[in-house]
Amino acid sequence: MIKYLIIPLSDNAVSFCHYNARKGSSATIETETLRKALIWAMKENLSVQFLYPSEGVGKNIELIINTIDHTDIVPADCRDNNRLKGADIVVFNTWDGIETFGFRPDQSYIIRTTTEILINHRDGIQALLKKVNRLNIVVTDVPNFNPELHNGYQEFLESLIPTIVEEYSSGHMVQLNLLTDRIMLTGMNNCNAGNESLTLAPDGNFYTCPAFYFDGFPAVGTTEQGPDIKNPQLYRLSHAPICRICDAYQCKRCVWHNQQLTFEVNTPGKQQCVMAHIERNASRKLLEALRKAMPGFMSETIIQEIKYLDPFDNIKI
Template sequence: MDSIRSIWIVLQTDAVLFCHEGPQDGIAGEYIMPLSRFQRVLGRARQLGWACTLVCNRNGLPDEYARECGAEVVDIIVPAGSRLPPDDRTTVVYESDRFEHLGEEQGSKAILRVYPADLDRISNMMQLLATWFDHVLIRHPEMLSYGKQEFDLYGEQLRDFCQWLLKQPDIWARVRIPNLMGGFQGSTYSGCGAGVSSVAVVPSGDMFVCPAAAVRGDESCGHIDASLTLRNRQLFKREWSVTCQECEALQCERCVDINKRGTLEYCVPPANACVLAHVELDAQAWLAQEANCSGLWNDAWKKPSRPTIHDPYQTVKANGSIGGTEVWRCLMSFDEDPTMLTGAAMLHIMHVLQGHCEAVWACCEAGVVPHEAFESTDMLRSLRQYVLERYRGCPLGIEGMSFRDIERSICYAADGRSRLNVGTA
């Protein structure tokens, strides 16, 4: 646990959902973390210098637990309307579908979880939250279901809110909205550090990559009274993601839970996550330009550039001929020593395969027959067979993964989806 710097302590099994997660399997085990275990977790955190964030339900933090925290600076996340009085260490979570039933809150931070049916009200809700809070985040639990209409509506609402914000100089000087200002004050990426510098502890003492992984019912990665075991931990890092390495959307938190749900890989973002980040980047660039014209801009800040495309996979879809030559060359180059095949190389292969699937999908949506290059060979199926036969169980260098481990997560979904789409077309 040497690299861990912070932990989420999920106090109850029905603790508030605060990121992109949705109500899925839920957290198993004891309803509330026993006080004795809570004391041990806090003691471990003090010993190792971890920052703590308590995630609570509507009942907030019971008095006996609050006394254990003492005067320590502990962040607390609660749902709106909870019994815990908001203060400068409290983050209040709002759900867009229940927003109108809530009165004015006081606090430091707010998270607005937006659902598709409420996208046309984001500007109004954000105006209220920016009036009440100094720090406001937007989250999208159902972003994977978004289409062009949802993304266009989100962009329009962001622009409408930006126009309102520019007319409120006092609020502009005070509020911070990472979705719209994440790239203004630095060149470092946002991110919660899940799996790299942060983990979650649930009431049973089991540890997970993040609270969303616990809600989704993932396998635990250890226990607070034992040890932490995260396989292939390097794959949680941004530099291992080919799509993310050169991305200019600094406000994107690159949620590993969304990645896992969308592509079955922690390190590979789904296309919708990229589109959403670029819609926000476009709004950021417009806001920076208008703030500069209005005399509100701080010269020490960095002005982001508008993205030329919103979906990185568009560059693959636009390619007239997408074959498997590049993929085969990557694999064949390691015939002499397969242990030299790195995770970065596999990510490159994954993205080429993803591009192949997206191109077939685009053909199906357009109602056209795919290019003959897609019909002549079933590249994904052939690759799957080749990998299993050639490198079955072979350890890949110091990364500790077998090729079969990697191949399984890539091909089961990709192979099935590709064949389904080609059949539909």
């Protein structure tokens, strides 16, 4: 069942995930399209998330946005200061300005970066974990994740463990999607695009997620007729035979990456699975470290030791 509607307000609206927003166009959603979409969202009782461009949006769009409860996802370089101050989630597409940014406990933050650049910024991430309550790191080059990066990614994640333990011990329960989510989750918590969320793009059509729009995939409906996803079962965990028995609960299970890497929205590529398992295994080490510092911490949670990084390698035919 669809619960969330994501609306990039223009073709250069910030990306909050793995995809890159379309370059070379700043076309903004039409006010009438937006109005119709929000009426539909209200009827369907959906939570609406708006994605903004750096230059902000005009008064007419602002007025319509304010007619509905919503979440604002705003780029860190937004030139509309009020919009940036009021953001629920702030997105960094570059490391420039991170050190001097005024982080606040009531905002969540996303950093979009390539794996190699991330690995080289461990000190910066350690410092950030002391300043924020919620940080999501989104790797933008998952398809390029190769065996040469495995150790570096593992070491990077494990290097954050002492900082997180220190923060938790002092009462600051900082959340980092790559490490703490797996500890807190008791079941799969994936992106669920096409199943729980849909996107209304600036062209006035529905898409599985913003990535499918920016990548040129066909729309899955119009604001006139409503969304119409063919074979909706393929977007569900119940129809993803490997994922549904996996315990990398924090994995995004990105259907756009699946489409890119295997041409099937419900079949993951090796890169996504290996990254998610390195994160899962580092989360296991974090849990052990937290229990040493705080006996009894999350005593119900068990993360088993496993010997594989890709569940497909484990399948016996």
